[in-house]
Amino acid sequence: MNQHEHTGGESASADSSRRSFLKQSSALAALVLTPPTAMAAADQGLDEKMAAAFEQMPLQVNVNGTAHRLSIEPRVTLLDLLREQLHLTGTKKGCDHGQCGACTVHVDGARVNACLTLAMTTEGSTVTTIEGLADGGPTGALHPMQAAFIKHDGFQCGYCTPGQIMSAVACIREGHANSPDEVREYMSGNICRCGAYANIVDAIMDVKKGGAKV
Amino acid sequence: MMKDLTNPPIDRIDGRMKVTGGAQYFADFDLPNTAYCVIVGSEIARGSIASLDTKKALGAPGVLGVFTHQNMPPIPGWDAPVGGEADGPAPKPKTEETYRILSSPKILFDGQPIAIVVADTFERATYAASLVKATYTKQPTRTDLHKHVSDGVAPKGAEGGNYLRGKADAYQTAPVTLEANYTIPVEVHNPMELHGILAHWTAANTLMIYAKTQGVNATQQAMAQAFKLDPKNIHVHTEFMGGGFGMGLRTWPQETAVVAIARKINRPLKLVVSRSQMFTLVGHRPYTVQTINMGADRDGKLIGIAHAATAETASYEDFTEATVNMTKFMYACPNVSTRYRLVRLDRSVPIWMRGPGEATGAFALESAMDEMAHKLNLDPIEFRLRNYTETDPEHNRPYSSKHLKEAYQRGAEAIGWKNRKNEPGSVREGDWLIGYGMSTGTFNAFRWEASARILLKADGSLTIQSAVTDIGPGTGTALTMIAHNVLGVPVDRIKVEYGDTSLPKAPTQGGSAIVSAVGSAVYDACTAIKTELAGLALRAGGPLAGQQADELTLADGVLSVEKEPKKKVAVSDLMQANNLTVLDKTKDSKGGPELGKYSMYSFSVHFVQVRVNPQTGVVRVTKAVSVADSGRIVSPKTAASQMIGGVAGGIGMALTEEAIIDHRFGRFVNNNLADYHVAVHADVPAIETIMIDKPDPIINPMGAKGMGEIALIGFAGAVANAVFNATGQRVRDLPITPDKVMQKLA
Numbered sequence A: 001m002n003q004h005e006h007t008g009g010e011s012a013s014a015d016s017s018r019r020s021f022l023k024q025s026s027a028l029a030a031l032v033l034t035p036p037t038a039m040a041a042a043d044q045g046l047d048e049k050m051a052a053a054f055e056q057m058p059l060q061v062n063v064n065g066t067a068h069r070l071s072i073e074p075r076v077t078l079l080d081l082l083r084e085q086l087h088l089t090g091t092k093k094g095c096d097h098g099q100c101g102a103c104t105v106h107v108d109g110a111r112v113n114a115c116l117t118l119a120m121t122t123e124g125s126t127v128t129t130i131e132g133l134a135d136g137g138p139t140g141a142l143h144p145m146q147a148a149f150i151k152h153d154g155f156q157c158g159y160c161t162p163g164q165i166m167s168a169v170a171c172i173r174e175g176h177a178n179s180p181d182e183v184r185e186y187m188s189g190n191i192c193r194c195g196a197y198a199n200i201v202d203a204i205m206d207v208k209k210g211g212a213k214v
Numbered sequence B: 001m002m003k004d005l006t007n008p009p010i011d012r013i014d015g016r017m018k019v020t021g022g023a024q025y026f027a028d029f030d031l032p033n034t035a036y037c038v039i040v041g042s043e044i045a046r047g048s049i050a051s052l053d054t055k056k057a058l059g060a061p062g063v064l065g066v067f068t069h070q071n072m073p074p075i076p077g078w079d080a081p082v083g084g085e086a087d088g089p090a091p092k093p094k095t096e097e098t099y100r101i102l103s104s105p106k107i108l109f110d111g112q113p114i115a116i117v118v119a120d121t122f123e124r125a126t127y128a129a130s131l132v133k134a135t136y137t138k139q140p141t142r143t144d145l146h147k148h149v150s151d152g153v154a155p156k157g158a159e160g161g162n163y164l165r166g167k168a169d170a171y172q173t174a175p176v177t178l179e180a181n182y183t184i185p186v187e188v189h190n191p192m193e194l195h196g197i198l199a200h201w202t203a204a205n206t207l208m209i210y211a212k213t214q215g216v217n218a219t220q221q222a223m224a225q226a227f228k229l230d231p232k233n234i235h236v237h238t239e240f241m242g243g244g245f246g247m248g249l250r251t252w253p254q255e256t257a258v259v260a261i262a263r264k265i266n267r268p269l270k271l272v273v274s275r276s277q278m279f280t281l282v283g284h285r286p287y288t289v290q291t292i293n294m295g296a297d298r299d300g301k302l303i304g305i306a307h308a309a310t311a312e313t314a315s316y317e318d319f320t321e322a323t324v325n326m327t328k329f330m331y332a333c334p335n336v337s338t339r340y341r342l343v344r345l346d347r348s349v350p351i352w353m354r355g356p357g358e359a360t361g362a363f364a365l366e367s368a369m370d371e372m373a374h375k376l377n378l379d380p381i382e383f384r385l386r387n388y389t390e391t392d393p394e395h396n397r398p399y400s401s402k403h404l405k406e407a408y409q410r411g412a413e414a415i416g417w418k419n420r421k422n423e424p425g426s427v428r429e430g431d432w433l434i435g436y437g438m439s440t441g442t443f444n445a446f447r448w449e450a451s452a453r454i455l456l457k458a459d460g461s462l463t464i465q466s467a468v469t470d471i472g473p474g475t476g477t478a479l480t481m482i483a484h485n486v487l488g489v490p491v492d493r494i495k496v497e498y499g500d501t502s503l504p505k506a507p508t509q510g511g512s513a514i515v516s517a518v519g520s521a522v523y524d525a526c527t528a529i530k531t532e533l534a535g536l537a538l539r540a541g542g543p544l545a546g547q548q549a550d551e552l553t554l555a556d557g558v559l560s561v562e563k564e565p566k567k568k569v570a571v572s573d574l575m576q577a578n579n580l581t582v583l584d585k586t587k588d589s590k591g592g593p594e595l596g597k598y599s600m601y602s603f604s605v606h607f608v609q610v611r612v613n614p615q616t617g618v619v620r621v622t623k624a625v626s627v628a629d630s631g632r633i634v635s636p637k638t639a640a641s642q643m644i645g646g647v648a649g650g651i652g653m654a655l656t657e658e659a660i661i662d663h664r665f666g667r668f669v670n671n672n673l674a675d676y677h678v679a680v681h682a683d684v685p686a687i688e689t690i691m692i693d694k695p696d697p698i699i700n701p702m703g704a705k706g707m708g709e710i711a712l713i714g715f716a717g718a719v720a721n722a723v724f725n726a727t728g729q730r731v732r733d734l735p736i737t738p739d740k741v742m743q744k745l746a
């Protein structure tokens, strides 16, 4: 986890990270109780450690089939955790405010906006991102929805696409893909500025009618 | 001309990358030790910073620096013009003001960066940015174009000033006259990908940049000027860009600042701006007011048109676009005058947005054409046909190609134009009023200079290389089709490498010009390879010796004699026999002087059916047909997508998009995607696209004209015209929101 050690990365186990958090916390409490020491500590750059002690929390989450034991800041969103710490950059940031759907992932099977989800709230959950939807990669099998997006050209720049596909899969699973109009309604949280909507709806209806398991 | 092989609708070549999350946009690149920065914006629109407190931010955990006008590292080339549009950097027309990011306490627009906070994580930079506090000395703020129209100045340059053909006031004495004012609000590109940059000084004078740019060569050039570096030492990579629509047509000041700060802190530095900053830091379609005066005789022949437009620009830069141009050449009209003015306001500078000024102008002109048709009691298509022109009346020369009549006819059939009643407000279905509208669009078809390299290997695979960036239209797919058509290499054996300055130079993706420009270079390089292969086969002792070059065909890796297919040689055998592992050709391509004899334009016609609810004022587009006359369609599948994308953009432009300023503060109040409404799934119906698909014999060897802009240009006018047809009420201020419709219907 090279450059991200300071913010987290994998720790040996959640238990041990919890222990070390407690240990650091008590060290910190001691510093706070003795202000002059704390001042000196700050001068020596220990404020970083103090901050880290406050900022880091343990998190266990399964992402795309891999169990992660992490130590992260509580204010980190699931989106930034995926992108900046786990390097799963298929999930995109389009607004960071739950307004565009570019960051749509599945948490325990339900579609959520990863930017509106604090990573800490996924404790014990299973997260699926576009990278985990199928084998994918340069040659692996595609999920039927991925294949349908290619067939119907359901994208242009491709930036909203991971979110559209994750949403589309959920849309069918939820039972909200019974007509093009219903799909339009239930996909309206996913903006495509390139305007591939008509083709996206075709792709979803195609998968739905094809009856493939999504 | 390219031999007319079929252009099957192949899948987008980068489809798999895009559906699996494998496509890497600038912010997806992972460089060890990357630091993150967050921009703090000004809270006033005009004045100066009185005090700036950065101490708390500096003390926050993980902060590596807070950069303001007091400590910004120098940008040595600030005095060189930093442009980076279309053909590389161009000096901007000077106004009295200059804006140089973080160079002085002066504030020229709301949201202007006053500090850039750098930290080791995004969260820490974001938090520390919230701790930067400024106080200001405010000055009176001018942001309302309507209040300052009379301050308009004639901009310098080609798009500025006045145009006159015939008599300026001829419309006044025509038997039927019309005067109407049209308004376009600020629209914001809002591509889904946020703007930013990842900059990495790999050595003292060597720079690696992952950018959100529509042209890697332009960014390279701009940075070379800003940092006084040899462009060769600057490597820019943008293989994927999450939409641009024009906002990536120049290098923005904050990109330059990030590069300067990255050098200072000696770490890779990443900026991803917030959605709200997308409204102020990367341009917008300028607020524009227009007046059209039109006069016609009772037979529906145009006598005169006067088209005046006044647009906002920044106090520090004159941004111009071709708002009034369509009026000069679209219709056979003996008397045409246009006037274009700019008003400098305390706003950030606009930039071309899809269809740019032409889309703004087309809304006015094509609305006015509809209004005049109504006055004449003519069908709007019939009125256009009565003023149809086969030659360009502005330049008195022929069009390189124009099949607009066919486009009118095919579009009318597809939408069911015959169901339209010329009497407005006469069709009702349940609670809804039904209307039909149409509009024409047009945009220059360019042939810019570009280069491309083709590598044909003995194993039959082919690689296309060009620096061009594919921001979404399917450039790579189109280039693949061109190579396939010239060399007969199966599309799945063709690879395209693009979006990187290490590759042959290409223009910025813009102006609907890339298939024409880069496609021609690919065509030329492939043709050179074909000629060489033919030479090897035909020469004495060669496998097809004695045949003529023009008898040969090349398909699926086999060169054969067309009439005697048994006479053939596999390209791989031919290359091996000549000890060639690869044929490698790079070609620069540009049009010849003969292009100057023609006016080259793409044309579109948009048809819509709308429903208007007279109880609520809600307008729904229920059917859309867009017809493109853009020459030969090289890649049918991605071309159709471009057209449907234009419809979605056009629906937003017509019905919902408007960045609203609170003029007390000079600030946008809806600078986010919840309040600035772009079209979503529920707004966009099924769309029919029709390609005329007739090659333009002049512009380039493929016969292809552009289509990115015409997909949008005119669409908003078609909607406005349909709303009129449905209700009998004309809304001349975009967007056509329910309140405006209700006001008219009241």
Ligand code: FES
Pocket (backbone or CB within 6 Å): A092, A093, A094, A095, A096, A097, A098, A099, A100, A101, A102, A103, A104, A113, A114, A115, A116
């Ligand atoms: S980035 Fe999460 S909804 Fe836009």
Ligand code: FES
Pocket (backbone or CB within 6 Å): A154, A155, A156, A157, A158, A159, A160, A161, A191, A192, A193, A194, A195, A196, B192, B242, B243, B472
């Ligand atoms: S494909 Fe570009 S935003 Fe959807």
